[in-house]
Structure formats: structure tokens, C-alpha cells
Amino acid sequence: MTKKIRDVVYGFVILDEQECAIIDHPVFQRLRRIRQLSLTDMVYPGATHTRFEHSIGVMQMATDMFDCIINNNKRILEKEYSLDETGIKRARKVIRLAALLHDIGHAPFSHSGEDLMPLLPPGHIRYVENGNKKYEHEEYSIAIIKNIFQNLIEKHRINNNFHISVEDVTALLGDPSVKVDALSLLWKELISGQIDADRADYLLRDSIHLGVNYGLYDRNRLINCLTLGHSETGDLILAIEEKSWHIAESLVLARYQMFSQVYFHKVRRIYDYHIQMAVKEILKYKRDGKGVYPTPDELDEYLSFDDWEIYSGLKQHLGGAHGDIILERKHFKCIFQSQLIPTDADEKEIEKLKEQYKDTPNYLDDKASTLWYKLDKDIIIYGNKHTQPLSEKSAIVKAMSEKTVQKRFYVAREIS
Amino acid sequence: MTKKIRDVVYGFVILDEQECAIIDHPVFQRLRRIRQLSLTDMVYPGATHTRFEHSIGVMQMATDMFDCIINNNKRILEKEYSLDETGIKRARKVIRLAALLHDIGHAPFSHSGEDLMPLLPPGHIRYVENGNKKYEHEEYSIAIIKNIFQNLIEKHRINNNFHISVEDVTALLGDPSVKVDALSLLWKELISGQIDADRADYLLRDSIHLGVNYGLYDRNRLINCLTLGHSETGDLILAIEEKSWHIAESLVLARYQMFSQVYFHKVRRIYDYHIQMAVKEILKYKRDGKGVYPTPDELDEYLSFDDWEIYSGLKQHLGGAHGDIILERKHFKCIFQSQLIPTDADEKEIEKLKEQYKDTPNYLDDKASTLWYKLDKDIIIYGNKHTQPLSEKSAIVKAMSEKTVQKRFYVAREIS
């Protein structure tokens, strides 16, 4: 028994029984209450879609990508890794599960919640003394998969065919406790990499729900030009067919345009700040003064938080001044913004403003800092038996490898 | 100072200062927390859009319709109602306000909340002894406009040009306390009628966010063919130009298809039931045993309810068995559905099922009863100086004037 779900990007997504069972679990259903883009609807009213919809979409996208890679590279996968029909089906299932669950540990209001994660305890694998390092949402995802979805993954009768363990799944999400082989490293690229299914899905989905076309790259073509090349160490790596290298460029450009015109929008950014401040207050109130989320060891409590829960707190005025700002849409106003790479004049202006407003808490000195394209994670173009990095083929992509740091200065309405 | 909002249907909607002020009011911002289609996202995950987005859209649609009607009928409006440039601008503003605020009084989970409205008190204009008549959401909208938005409407400096009163606005929403003239009756058609801006907007918007195309009629063409005709009593009435009568037919068909394939979807319908039962429990808990919403005289309390508030209650298990069904997506299953007009065999089957399950509360005997097209509100086609009802021109529309009553029988999973 399979089931079809209607999707704005793919038309339909087909699920098997196990996937249905995972999706119907209350912890997965919680994703219906985590919006994909936090308070972006304050600027783009259509931006009310959720991590629920996106998670199912990433599963479909990863599957489409996988199927095409297999189709184009059956012989080499068999030769180098002895991968046959059975192995392919099993890998496909692991990828689907990892894609479906990759965002399961998200905090409310998506990325704006990351500063409210608790500090890592000594002994944690990433702990650095005085480093003030925090938990990341991926660690919650891994903990949830291992603790809550183990039965649904390992004991489901469909798994009689595959004998997949939760570690097989978390390995693709970067679980440091699992040793990964070359093949898993390859599939991991589909979940998080320069051309992963996550990015490939959200660019399209966000564009559709917001009513913009900046992110509408050519999905059909992207999927069809995925192939495998060899890294310098001889391992198989994800690559783009040379004759279609422009599609890789267009994906990079689509992402750039979505960031510069939507995700980094000046009003959207300030609401990230307001919601973060408000959630901190609510966490203090609900967690005996601790203004941070529970750790991955306190999953039940952690999972009780979602956008709707927080909103309910805002309405009870538990979110402090920033909470009320959200309810009345009276956000701080941006009174200055620099060029993408601030000039000296820009820097001076910012300093002047800081001096001017230093005695009031009601301002924000914001940096939207980014590297549009990371040369150390260059997309690989493969053709004629040799590989070439995308940044070498495209002067445009090369130009995106310089860091930009747009600075903005916001102040509260009453003093603006 | 105007402001542009991005919209999935219109590209951009332009707002003046007054409209911005209304939208930024917390009571209007509340619409961000009332989803347009209740729990439809249980079936179509993209259906997370809200009354907020829709309300702004209806304002734009009503304006576009109005502008076109004026453009095509300036002379006749001047001749019959002495309407000049000033009068046109004022009428336009009243229509925009009415459209923007037409849904301001919606209860959580939209239409599924209507059975939880309180009973009308004796003395209410629609009261009938033992009639068990309830308040309707339009009455809340009218009360809110009069009590909460009066200042923003009447005292805003932009209103210096128009001297619009709240009654001018509520008249278009069917306020029985306001006497309306022929011209207001005409504009009222744009807010609620067979081809109103509400319907014209939601068919498109719902289609986009759900990823279906059933409702995607031709907006450009619809707007361009709106005109005025004369009713039998000689009043001006909204009509469709004869040469474009097929577009009216296509709007009726778009609506039919959205209802039959989305709004009446068997799983969607059962969640309307589950949420209604769950909200009743929550209302009992929060309102001292009263399982209904506050009346329009208790607006503050009424407005404290929204989808997110209710959901927060569900998570605290205040929603009873039906609340938990929602959290775990374990809805009753439809074990039988009749033809659109039930046959004798269908009726017998339903009776048999009722008998079989009569000792358990865990079933629902549902009727989706509708008249797809109401002949007494026939769309008017105008051409060559005479009018003709749409149902006379289109055999298809005529066929939709017969009542259908699809019956379904649902039972809880554990007994299905």
C-alpha cells in the first residue's frame, strides 16, 4: 500500500507504509508547526509553509537525484563498489529516510533559534574550553532519530528487506559517532553539500509560496545532469556533466538571488532578532530562568516547543518588549545600510550611529555576512574523463567567492 | 507614502498609509494565525496560508474589478447616479476597506468553527423562538469594525478626503442596522455575490498554495468583462459582457472543481469534524463549561482565540479524544461514500452501517450537501441592451442547479 501526497513542486510524492508511519508520528507532525522561514511572512505574506512540507519534498528530490545518478553510473558503481540491484534499493531507502528526517530536530522559528541552543558540556565531541560552543539542530535530529524513530525504522516490516539501522540513517546527517565508508560519503552529498536535495527543494518551494521567481532554477535539467566523477584521492564524488555546467551555475545564482532578495531582506532580518529576543524571554519564563532550549538529553521538553507554542506565549505577553513588537508589527527600522562590502564611509557612518544610540538598548547593529560560493566546496564538473571546478569555468561564480558583509543599523520606532 | 506587498496572485499589492495602519493593528495581525483552509494541510501540505494573505488579496481583487466596471460604465454611472470622479474615488475607498476587513471576525479554523458559535439571544434581529439560530462570523466582523477600527477608519487623516463612516463599510458586509441605497447594493455584489472578489481571490490563491490547477480560471479576462446591466426593477446590477459569457461559466466550473476535489475531500471533511469536537472541549475548559465561543459583545475574549492558541491547547491534551486524533493524524476512516445524489442502494447501505455502529460514539454519518449553482442568484449576462441569466446560455451551469448530497460514513480506526 503506497500513498500519494500532493506537492507544489513535484505534483505528487509517493510514500510507502513505513514512510507514512514515520510521517504520522506526532514528532513528525510537529513539523507542521515549524514554519520553514520563521517570520518571513511579515514581509512576504505567502511564506507560511512549514518544515513538514519541505521534509517530504527533500525526500522526493533526493530520490530523483539518486535515481538519475544510478541510471547514469550503474556500470561504474558496480565495478568500483560492487553495487548491484539489491544494494541500490537499500541505499535508496537509507537516503529517503535521512532526507525525510533531516530537519526533525529543528527548533521553533528555524534558524533564528540557533542562538538559543544550550552550551555544549565538557566532554562533548565539539567542546572547546571557553569556546562557548552550542548544540546545533542537527544534533537534535540525530538524537530524535535514534531515540524516537528507532522502532519505526528498524522494526518496520518493510525493513525486513534492508536491515537498515538508525546509524545508517544518521551517518548521512553527519553523526560523528558513526564511521562512514566512501559510498556513504557520496550519498551524504545528496543530503548536505553544494548541490544537495535540501537546497534544491527549498529554492523552488520558497519561490512558489512567496510568489517570487528568483529561485526557480531548472529542476528537470539539474537532476538529469548529475553524475559521478573521481576526486583526487580516487573516490567517487558527485559531479555535474560538463555539457550542462551552466545549470550548476544557475543553481548558485538562484541561491544568491533568494538570499539577497528574500532571506537577507532588511525587515526579515530584524524579525529574526525580535523573535530571538522574545523566545529567550519565554524560555526564561518556562524553564526557571534558563533562557535556552533543553539539550538533546531532554528531548520531550525540547519537542514541546514549536512556533505555535511560542506564539501562544507572545499573546500572553511572555515575550517581553520584543514579543509585543511582533504582535503589533512595530519592528525596529533600518536607518542605514552599507554596500555589500562596506566602504570606509559606510564604516564611519555605522560608528557615528553607534555613538549616537549607545545609551539606549533599542538599536541593532546587524551584519549579514556571507560567502556566496565557497571555493573549498567547489562544484565539480565532469567531462571527457576529467574534472574541473565550477569556479574555473564561470567567472560569475568565481566573483561570488569573495566574502560580503552587509552592515545595517536598526533603531526602535519611537526613537527613529 | 504607499507600501508594496508581494502577493502570489497579483505580484504586488499597493497600500496607502491608512491601509497599512489597519493591517498592522494586532487584531488584523491575528489573521496571520487563522489559516484559510483549517486543517486542509492534513491532506494538501501546502495549505498553510492564512486569512491575512487572503484579506489583502480580496482588497486588490475588489479594486481591480471596481476599476474595470467604472472604466466601462462611466457614462451610465454619471447619468443614473451622478457619480463623478470624487464619488468614484470615495466608493473605491469604501470598497477597499470592506474587502480588507470582510474576514476580520473569523473564528479559528475558519468554517469548521461555525457550529461553535453561541446561540442568538431573544431580541436579536435574526432570533426565532426554538430556532437554535447562532451568531455568524459576519456579525463578529461588523462588531469588530465598529468597535475596534472606528478610529483608524474615521479619524485617519486620509479620511479627510472622504468622510467615510464605519457604517459605510459594514453596509457592504450586510450590516442589517444600516439602510443601503441602490449604489451600495451594487458595490456589495463585489464583496459577496456570485462573482465576488472573495471567491475570485480564494480560487486562485488556494490553487497556488495547494499546487493544484482546478481553480485557476482566467483572472485577467474575468475582470475585463465585468460590466453593468439593468435589473427588472431598473436598478444597475453587476453583469458579464455577453461576448465573454464563457468566462462566467468557467468561474462556476473552477469553483465546482475546487469544492469537489479539495474542499469536500473525504479526509479534509473528517478533520473539520475532529477539530470542531476538539475545539468544543477546549472552549469548555477555558470558558467554565461553555462549549461555545464568546458573543460579539465579548470581543476581547473572542479575539484571544486563534488557530495557534487552539493548537497549544491540543498539545496540552485539552482537546479530548478528537484532539489527540489530530496530533497523531489518526482520523476516522471513510468506509462508505454514496454517489453525488445517493441511490436507494446507497441509502440502504448507510442505514445498515448506522445500525452496525450504533452502540459506539466513534462514527460519523456525514452529508456534504450543496447546490453548485443557485438559480435564484443567477449570474447576469448583458449584451445588446438586454440581460439574460447564465443558466439559460449554459446547459452545463443549468445542470449544476440540482442539489447534490454526498453521504459518507466514517468510523474510528480501531473499529474499522
Added chain:
Amino acid sequence: MTKKIRDVVYGFVILDEQECAIIDHPVFQRLRRIRQLSLTDMVYPGATHTRFEHSIGVMQMATDMFDCIINNNKRILEKEYSLDETGIKRARKVIRLAALLHDIGHAPFSHSGEDLMPLLPPGHIRYVENGNKKYEHEEYSIAIIKNIFQNLIEKHRINNNFHISVEDVTALLGDPSVKVDALSLLWKELISGQIDADRADYLLRDSIHLGVNYGLYDRNRLINCLTLGHSETGDLILAIEEKSWHIAESLVLARYQMFSQVYFHKVRRIYDYHIQMAVKEILKYKRDGKGVYPTPDELDEYLSFDDWEIYSGLKQHLGGAHGDIILERKHFKCIFQSQLIPTDADEKEIEKLKEQYKDTPNYLDDKASTLWYKLDKDIIIYGNKHTQPLSEKSAIVKAMSEKTVQKRFYVAREIS
């Protein structure tokens, strides 16, 4: 070696070597010079797309339909017809070839050329004494496949796998000289039937190129709900899954709307007349006074005609008065049109006009007569092991089974 072609409906269409060879043949390339919709661009300027594009699309659509039917009915096809993997692959190839070539015999300006086909000779299978029956474009298609594409079909090395004969292909196009078995009759439905790939493709393609949305039914869903049922005689027949019967209804409605708003457009219809009259003149000039196309026995001459050839004749003023009307876009004007089913008053008006213009050749008394839905070819809905005709489930479709005959009266500009 496969090849991908970009397509506005499907994104990409993938072709094998044999299909590429067929497409590159000059006789197939000729379809680039036969517009899909004749002179429809006189009304909808985007309507310049050709039978070339459509033919490739129909191949893709037929394949998608076939794949889904197979997927849903493998067991029954094996049980009743012993169809295994090999048989499926062969059937798929025959269907692809038939779909690709189904329009190969089209005359210039598509359907408007049908009245200019030569009379059937005595002895022809459809000949009736004094019946004035003419050749149909399907007969040219069949002749071309057999005479011109035999080698490319039968001798191509890809055919080593299938041993397909041209008769296998023409059987699906209604070749009366081939005896067809039950299975071929089933596949034939995919090429010409109530829900065939031809219709399913052109509704979408025409809508896209014209910029209308009347024909944009839900392709994804249509394809996914195709299945097989049993006819009264026990044969397998094409059917729609019961739970998705509304999609069948929506296809019928999409077609109705495209016809009523595009194909039967009053200006479009008159250009069908003008081009037919003009082509007749050109045929007389080029073919020694014979104002008809060559017969299927004179294929070379027949194939020398295409839209561009005819246009070149128009410019040399070989098309007579009607040709010049086209060049200057001075078409006859429609001075009267009746209701879809003419009333008595309509009929009288037409008679009056005929009387008035009887002494001039410059008028046209046009009938757009159609049955929107043929009850004797009712779409079959299959569910719960029994079948039901669509017209029984849908009152709307039922209403479309009455014949409509819209009458129009056109006169030349100079006398209008």
C-alpha cells in the same frame, strides 16, 4: 545513445536512436511547417506552434500513460494476456511509434484542409455510391508510414529486439487492412479515444502557447489514475480509477472550454473558411485545375504541400480574393451569432440575413455543430470491481451530451 529534447509540457522528452532517425527524416521535418492550429494566430498571436512539437509530445504522453497502466495492472495483464516484461517493452515501442507518427499525413493548415481532400474512388473500402466521401488525413498517415518509414521502422537495428512491422504501427491508427487483437484494441485507445494521448497533449500545449489556462487540466493526476476495467464482453478496456473520477470530468471540461473559447472563436472560424477557399485556388493553379489535394497514391506531390508553401502562393496572389483577405487581415465580419442551441428567433434572423445577402457571394452561413460528450463513447470509471460510465456519475458531463449547433452569419467588410 539517447537524445533529450526540451518540451514546454514535459520538460524533456527522451528519444532513442530509431526515434531520432524518424524525426530527422525530411517527411517528419515537414511537420515543422504545419502549424498545429492553422491560422489561429490571427486571433491568438502565440499560436504558431506546429504538429512537429505536438507529435513528439503525444509520444511522451502515450508512454507516460502506458507506463502507469502497466504499473497498476501488471498482474491482470499477465493473467489474461500472458504479457511479460518482453511483451510490455515491445508494446511500449509500438505505441511510441504510432503516437509519433499519428499526424504524419496532415494536410496544410490542419483541419481546415479536410474539405479539399480528393473523393474516394470506387472500390475504396469506405466508398459509397454518390456518397461524396473523401480521403481522411489518417489514410495519408497510414500510407506514409507504410511507404516511407518502412525501413526506418522495420530495419533499424533497435528493431532486432522487437520485430515490429509497419502494420503493427498502423493498426493503432485504425488501418482497416490490419486485423487487430484485443490487446491492440486496448492500446489503440491511447492514440484515439475519449482520453487519448493526442487530446491530453494538445489541451496543455495549446494553452501554454496561446497564454490561456482553459485547457490546463491536471496531467499528473490524469496519468496516475488510468487503469483497466472489463467491458461487458469481458475484454480489458481503458478506465479511470473511481476515486479519481473527477479528473476525467475535468478533462472533458478542459476540452469543452478550449473548444468554446478558442477553437470555435468566431474570428478563428472565419479564417478556416478563408484559408480553405484560398488553398482551393492554389490547388487549382498548381494541379491543372484540380482544386483538391493529391491522393495517398501520389504521396510525393501531396507531401510537397505545407503551410509555408501555401503562404508563398498567397503572396503571389494565387489564393484569389480569400488569399488577399488573409494577407491584409480583412476577414468577413460576424454580424450575427445564435445561442448554442439556436432559438426560433435565431433561426428567423438567419433566414432574414440569408435573404438580404443572397445576391452576393461575400457571406458565410456557418454552423459550429458539436456534441461535447458522446454517450456511446462514455468514459469508463472503474472501482470496487465494477464499472460505471462517467455520464452517470457527473450531471455536468451528462448535460454535455446534448448536441449544440451554434450558427453564425458573416459578411465581407465592404458590405457589412
Added chain:
Amino acid sequence: MTKKIRDVVYGFVILDEQECAIIDHPVFQRLRRIRQLSLTDMVYPGATHTRFEHSIGVMQMATDMFDCIINNNKRILEKEYSLDETGIKRARKVIRLAALLHDIGHAPFSHSGEDLMPLLPPGHIRYVENGNKKYEHEEYSIAIIKNIFQNLIEKHRINNNFHISVEDVTALLGDPSVKVDALSLLWKELISGQIDADRADYLLRDSIHLGVNYGLYDRNRLINCLTLGHSETGDLILAIEEKSWHIAESLVLARYQMFSQVYFHKVRRIYDYHIQMAVKEILKYKRDGKGVYPTPDELDEYLSFDDWEIYSGLKQHLGGAHGDIILERKHFKCIFQSQLIPTDADEKEIEKLKEQYKDTPNYLDDKASTLWYKLDKDIIIYGNKHTQPLSEKSAIVKAMSEKTVQKRFYVAREIS
């Protein structure tokens, strides 16, 4: 009496009587027989749309742009140029006519025909001794407007309101015989400039008909952010509002992507060559050995050529070897292509191939040379009362100002 035409980009375009009369003229109707993208349909089958459709679209786009600029800059236009309502209406009409007629002089097969233009005679304004300079299609457009459309422009009763002369129109198309004032120079930008209506239209239209999304920039937003700034000389110039500068960047990127993925497609390029060679043969045949088009002094003969006329010649095998290549789609194959900026290795490879094939005429050594963004025509961003060039704000656009010269080597099939 206005008339509406359906358009794939704008929904509808509304025409006045004069514009209808111009469009219905046989010389304008000829544009129905000049495809927008020459033989691009050999690669993208949907590319059959024509200059006819595009010309009407450019008129609409230019009008939308103009209306928005006026709306945002009324005060300054009045202050600096005393432009009032009357002047605005007249300017609008001139722009509409220039936009509508800007491509009226195109040769068959669009740009691929430019090498077949006749040499300039001594005395021509652009003549340079031994310069081998040729006529350009704009010169034909200007000649046609002056010679053929003078009456329709100057004597049409609608022109009673404006007293527009043909020189007013041709001035916007770069007519060197007309002295232009600052205001005309400004409007000229809308017809040909970095963000002109021509480009703004074809990127969208080509994308739709080809089924690609590379060119689908955000039209709504582009139009809304057009404004006026001051050049260094103090004249008003077309500019983009600073807060929307990313939309200017996205237009540049859309164009880049359409060129790199469509217009410079390797198969498309070779057909430009084949058709140019074939047309040369046909011109020799039809024009007594002169393998070039007639001059602007021989308009009647020039206008007798269109795509369909040429195709008719191809079919009579008047196009020589290259003509037959087109009919059979047996184009030269690309056996080598360089990086966008050829490396030394690339240059050596090309030299080797030239040497290898030097004794056969059946090869082409092609250079697709372009500057994606011209710094001397930098788009102007205007905000806070000062202007800044786009290339300063966008590192990506800056990166596009380096010349690229992709080289390719094609050889005939029989020797490949």
C-alpha cells in the same frame, strides 16, 4: 473602439484604432512570417513564435515602463521639461508607435540574415572607404516607417490629438537624420538601452515558448523600480531605484543565462550558419546572382522576403548543400569547443583541427564572442539623490564585463 489581443506575457494587450490599422497592414502582417529566433526550433521545438507577437509585446512593455516612470517622476518632469498631461500622452503615443514598429525591417531568419545585407554605398552616413560596412536592419525599419506607414501614422484621425510625424517615431529608433532633444534621448532608452522594452519582452517571451525558465526575471518588480536620475551632464536618465538594485542585476543574469544556454547553443549556432549560406544561394538565384538582400531603396523587393518564402526556396533545392542540410536536419557536428575564454591548449587544438580539415569546405571555425555587460553602458542606480553604476554595487555584474570568446569547431557529418 479599442481591441484586446491575448498575449502570453501580459495576458491582454489593448490597442487603439490606429494601432489596429498599423498591425493589419500587410507589411506588419509580414512579421507573422519572421520567426523571432530563426531556426532555434531545430533545438527547442517550441521556438516557433514570431516578430509579430514580440512587436506587440514590446509596445506593451514600453508603455508599462513609461507609465511607471511618469508615475514616479511627474514633478521632476514638469519642473525640468514642463511636461504636463498633454505632453505625457503625446510622448506615450510616440513610444508606443516606435516600440510597435521597431522590428518592422527585419530580414528573414532574424539576425542570421545580417551578413547578407548589401554594402553601404559611398555617401551613406556610415560609409567608410574599404570598410565593407553593411546596411543594418534598423535602417530598413526607418525606411519602411517613413515610406509605408507615413499615412497611417500622420493622417490617422487619432493623430489629430498629437500631430506626431514619422520623424518623431524614427528618432527613437536611432534615425541619424533627425535631431533629438534630451527628452527623446530619454525615451529612446526604453526602445534600445540596457534595460529596454525589447530585451525585457524577449527574455520572458522566449522562455515561455521554449519551456525554459532562464529568462523569467521579475517583470512586475522591474517595471515598478524604474525611475529617473541625473547624468553627469545634468540630463535626466533612466535609472533603477537603489533599494531594488538587485532586480537590475537579475535582468542582466537572466539575459546571460538565455544567451549561454539558448542563443549560443552549439547546434543553434551552426544552423545560423547553414541558413545564412542557404539564403545566400537563394538570393543569388532570385536576384540575378546578387547574393545579398535589396537595399532600403528597394523596399518592395526587400519585403517580399520572409521565412516562408525562403523555406519554399529550400524545398525547391535552391538553397544548395546547406539548404538540403536544413531540410534533412543533418547539420555539421561540433567536434570541439573551448572554454569561455580559450586556454592555450584550446587554441592549439583549434589550430590542429584547422590544419586537419583545411582541404575541405565542410567545416566551420566559429567564435561566439561577447561582452556580457558593457561598462560604458552601465545601468544606473539612483537613491538618496545620487547615482551609482550597477557594476559598482554588484561583483557579479562586474565579473561579466570581461570579454568571452567561446570557440567551436564544426565539421560535416560525413567527415566527422
